[in-house]
Amino acid sequence: MLKGVSLRGLEVFEALAATGSVAGASQATGLSLPAVSQQMRNLETALGVELVDHARRPMVLTPAGRSFLTRTRAVLGQLRLAQDELSVMELGHLPELSLGMIDDFDNDLTPRLVTMLADSMAGCRFRLITAPSHEIKAEVVAQRLHVGVAGSSGEVMDGVVEHPLVLEPYILVCGRGKAAELGGAEAVMHALPFLRYDRAQLIGRQVEAQLKRLGLDFPDRFEIGSHLSLMTLVARGAGWTLTTPMGYMRAVRQHGALEAHPLPFAPFARTVSLFAGADWGGTVPRDMARTLRHLIGETVIAPALEVLPWLDGELRILDT
Numbered sequence: 004m005l006k007g008v009s010l011r012g013l014e015v016f017e018a019l020a021a022t023g024s025v026a027g028a029s030q031a032t033g034l035s036l037p038a039v040s041q042q043m044r045n046l047e048t049a050l051g052v053e054l055v056d057h058a059r060r061p062m063v064l065t066p067a068g069r070s071f072l073t074r075t076r077a078v079l080g081q082l083r084l085a086q087d088e089l090s091v092m093e094l095g096h097l098p099e100l101s102l103g104m105i106d107d108f109d110n111d112l113t114p115r116l117v118t119m120l121a122d123s124m125a126g127c128r129f130r131l132i133t134a135p136s137h138e139i140k141a142e143v144v145a146q147r148l149h150v151g152v153a154g155s156s157g158e159v160m161d162g163v164v165e166h167p168l169v170l171e172p173y174i175l176v177c178g179r180g181k182a183a184e185l186g187g188a189e190a191v192m193h194a195l196p197f198l199r200y201d202r203a204q205l206i207g208r209q210v211e212a213q214l215k216r217l218g219l220d221f222p223d224r225f226e227i228g229s230h231l232s233l234m235t236l237v238a239r240g241a242g243w244t245l246t247t248p249m250g251y252m253r254a255v256r257q258h259g260a261l262e263a264h265p266l267p268f269a270p271f272a273r274t275v276s277l278f279a280g281a282d283w284g285g286t287v288p289r290d291m292a293r294t295l296r297h298l299i300g301e302t303v304i305a306p307a308l309e310v311l312p313w314l315d316g317e318l319r320i321l322d323t
Contacts, residue, residue, distance in 0.1 A: 007049025013075050015042040020072050023061030101130040103139035103151035107249040111302040136205040143278045154205045155274040166275045166292035167321040169299050172272040175264045177243040189267035196242035197221035199227035210245050213271045236247045296320050
């Protein structure tokens with residue numbers, strides 16, 4: 004790297020961009036205020052450009068800073084993921100691991116995670132299931148799964164520890180061109196059939212609860228249990244739906260016939276968490292959660308923000 008460009012400097016720049024102040028970056032990195040300022044001076048001097056408009060409060064990035072931040076996040080994300088892979092590599096002492104995953108991650112994340120686990124757990128009996136959130140959590144409670152990644156309802160479950168991973172807002176999805184044709188996303192809701200998720204699933208229950216709170220009632224004609232089937236129906240013009248960015252990104256092959264919009268009513272979101280038995284695995288659930296956060300950032304959030312940039316700041320990792 005250029006002389007004066009350090010990993011600590013990149014971390015400070017990332018924190019400053021996120022918080023908008025030297026004090027916020029100091030709190031995020033654990034450095035003193037003078038140390039944060041010095042790191043930023045060193046980085047800008049080494050690069051030969053100003054990354055931050057120092058005259059504004061809160062600080063904002065310059066065009067060069069915005070461009071450099073994208074690369075900085077990618078570099079730091081890869082390094083953090085490499086560190087987490089080393090933590091996962093230390094799971095070889097486990098005699099058995101049973102893992103449940105919601106199908107939202109089937110495209111890329113689950114295969115990546117399974118490959119990492121398989122490489123590091125040669126002597127371990129490993130079992131993976133894919134199921135809806137409510138089934139995964141029930142299996143964790145019943146101790147038939149050691150770890151489960153599923154949507155959170157916010158309820159406290161006896162004997163289960165929850166590690167939040169990601170917050171994702173619900174979005175409205177309809178056929179491409181329908182909003183312009185009918186006069187906006189709200190007009191789509193009243194002109195076309197509502198395609199519901201299966202209300203036995205957590206995602207279906209969350210959507211129905213929010214619609215009820217808002218006093219919104221739509222005819223009960225379609226109830227679908229699969230992300231891909233739901234997106235296919237929307238793409239073919241059968242109606243519109245409420246889903247999450249992860250649900251939308253699973254249907255990437257259908258995106259040419261789909262369009263996504265912010266909700267035309269009060270926003271709401273779901274949390275996806277890692278659940279584990281409170282007496283199982285010591286630090287294993289915490290280490291797996293940390294690895295999953297970085298994998299989600301790389302394989303889910305970054306691609307989603309390229310397609311739906313208006314979700315920036317709303318679709319985000321939950322660090323605990």
